[in-house]
Amino acid sequence: MSAPSRKTTAMDRRRFLKDSARGLAGCAVAGMGLAWLATGARALPAQALRPPGALDEGRFLSACLRCGLCVRDCPYDTLKLAELGADGPATGTPYFTAREIACEMCEDIPCVAACPSGALDKGLTDVNDARMGTAVLVDTENCLNALGLRCDVCYRVCPLIDEAITLELQHNARSGHHAIFLPTVHADACTGCGKCEKSCVLPEAAIKVLPARLARGKAAEHYRLGWEEKEKAGGPLVEGVIDLPDRMPEVVPGAGGAGVPPSAGIPDPSMEGGFTPTFKLPGAKP
């Protein structure tokens, strides 16, 4: 190899290293910006719901092509693609807002069928298994049913009436002699279709579909509910435990204890005849 070409090689190497450093630095800067945008896009707003069968948000953004085929095949125009700036979800990804148009839970789930990428999981074959979110009665102070009135609309429109939403009978403490039929969501059945939120008669819905991460708590892994375990086991969990009778304080008729009036005693457990106070305040009329 001649001297000039060796020199050229050295220059080339220096230039190559310089260019590489520049390229790497540029990539690092641009890449950080892009990564920041890409991960920031994961922050799905609470009121934006993904279509049925959507993978969880992190995986969804690795799968969704943003082609809009689910939007096209949605017969109720529920779904739309997020527009930059105007909508919260990652640009171009499909979502719906329950309060605007709720999911009608089509039996053939056309949006899932249309999805070419698997961002909407084809494993979802029964739309009742969809978990787009969970309805939560967020405002018991304004919910008409919670106030003791009979609105029942969210309950009536629920596609899984009496499973996802039930009306739970409660005592109306305000009036003292009425009932409250409290709409109660059962998360194990609620698909998050949003029909309850959509049809809530209040100007601002008292029941809202929230993503599960907001709607639900979680019991610790090791928690067991004794009564459930007992039922599962079909008997007492520990054999040979003797269930002793509960002891109540003994009342000896006529024997006046210190500070205890002779008439005092444990009130009649059945409460028949009303409740008699154990103590009588001084000066109180009998």
Add this chain to the structure above:
Amino acid sequence: MTAARRLPAGREAARKFGWWRAHRFLILRRLSQLFFLSLFLLGPWFGIWWVKGNLSGSLTFGVLPLTDPFIAVQSLLAGHWPQTAALVGAVIVALVYALIGGRVYCSWVCPINPVTDAAHWLHRKAGMPKGWQPGPGTRWWVLVMVLAVSALTGTIAWEVVNPISMLHRGLIFGMGLAWTFVAAVFLFDFALARRGWCGHLCPVGRFYGLLGSKSVLRVSAPRRAACNDCMDCFAVCPEMHVITPALRGAAGDTPLILSRDCTNCGRCIDVCAMDVFTFTHRFDDTDAPARETRTRPQPASGASRAA
């Protein structure tokens, strides 16, 4: 001389062969861009659902799935194995572009191309300086960066900012503020960097260029001996470095433009008054004698602009 230099590229060809002949590929290209956009707009505008979706993914006549292979690759790197429809669509698109030239996408389909072409037209009219000219490796770096970010963040990273899908999806599904990305590309190309976006940065173009590295459809300069150095081809070419090896090659060198950067736009064929260029296939080994001497020193009409 000065007057001659100001002559717009292609004027001589138009004089010699007629206006249509000197603009045919430009016009065909615009028609093609319009055609592909219209296909997608027929549904939302007129309810004719031949094609559903957008350039990222689509379904034609309910049977033909098409997917942007660049998006599919990002998705794979992000850790998602796309379902068959998306994969098949990506393979079909990749095969087609591997055959006809990856960057045919850039010049004949991509909706950003008219935007950057308009920016370049205005850039030239306004006599703007060349501006920032990133090195030839930059597009590689951007491509690698996008793929790395996809893998590291587990997202299809480029779709967060891709002006192509912003514009295309915007037109079909609703624009929102996506137009700002398009405006940014326009301003970048107009004021900051000549042919900056499509020519130097866009990783989609780089990716499609890779796809078409060995494409069959090629522009060639079989009559390069007739070249009179008017430089019109360089003036109109969005990737002018691709022309030199073919046009200025020695006798043994192929007249084929084999660079994967060539977008097969055919504009050089349009504007050449000496009819040097033509579309052909990469196996075309027609004898193409090289130029012997320069017929004229530098009577260029577009040389100053091409620099």
